[in-house]
Amino acid sequence: MGSFSKRKKKAGRIKKSSSLEEGDDSLERQGSIARTSVHYSRINRQKKTMKLSRALSDLVKYTKSVGIHDVDTEISSSWQVSSFSETKAHQILQQKPTQFVRFNQYQLSRIYPSSYRVDSSNYNPQPFWNAGCQLVALNYQSEGRMLQLNRAKFNSNGNCGYVLKPKCLCHGEEGRREKTWSTDSQECAFNPNSEDPLPGQLKKQLVLRIISGQQLPKPKDSMLGDRGEIIDPFVEVELIGLSVDCYKEQTRVVDDNGFNPMWEETLVFTVNMPEVSLIRFLVWDHDPIGRDFIGQRTISLSSMMPGYRHVYLEGMEEASIFVHVAINDISGKVETSEYSLIRKNLANYANDHSAI
16 A cells, blocks of 8 residues: 555656646747747838838829819819719719819819619719719629720720820810919810810711621520521611710611621711710611610720721620721811711612612
8 A cells, every 4th residue: 555655646746747847848839939929020020111212102192082172263283183973073064064174174083973873883974084084983893885885985095094085175274374263264165065065176077888797696685585586687876975976876677687787878977076986886686576685896986997897796706797987077067068968868868768
């Protein structure tokens, strides 16, 4: 019994000493971890406090957000940007269009979608581009007409994200010298909502000859379902730009031919400001109860080259429209007579062929 108790006490002392050693090891490990963390924190602190070039740092900040200024009286700095909801911007554009244009000559403006667009839909960006707004924000998660206009707008400059504004939206030295928005100045006479926004300047006449189509597919979502029938295509061309320029025309319907339909029709448009204008080609399938969408392609007018061209529908490799493009200069007086004459000839041509 005595020897057993001695062995038991000895085992207890060994167990206690081993526990002390384990405790020392754990303390050493904690200490090493703490020293390591301190070391890393010092390194991180050194990285955070790394010296940078002041001149380089000043280049990082291009713009400064400021409150909404009074577009009637204030001229701010070019690096300041004010944000407007689409509702507020539309109200200003309708009530004070020339002042809004002048405001955008000296300060950046950002337009953003209304908070009521819970479905992430988009507003029409074209009126705000017409007024010289620099940052027109859209909901990119919602594909549709408005995003197609946006892509066409910026594809004209290689899709780099920037497009130069027309000169009439950039001038305004007289207002900068006087620090006023005087409406008597010729510099701020441009009104994007006017019937004659650029008086005295030559207008452009866009003559599009819609010749034929190639390998047009069947519509994906037909009103009558998947009938397996051959499509009856026609082309609708829409001019999008200043409010006075917005106009659309369409060709006749070609029955039962989606492979190589022939239209051979001429559509004529008058353009006051080609720099902000877009041309939208839409191909439809005619149905007795409506029409089905086949495809579209939207192009900046400044990107359209004269001559014979293939306009490929967006997202389709083979489907295209074969057209001839001609852009002519016309004055205001000549435009009325020539334009009406062309309209009359086209109408007579259509009537003659419909009678046949």
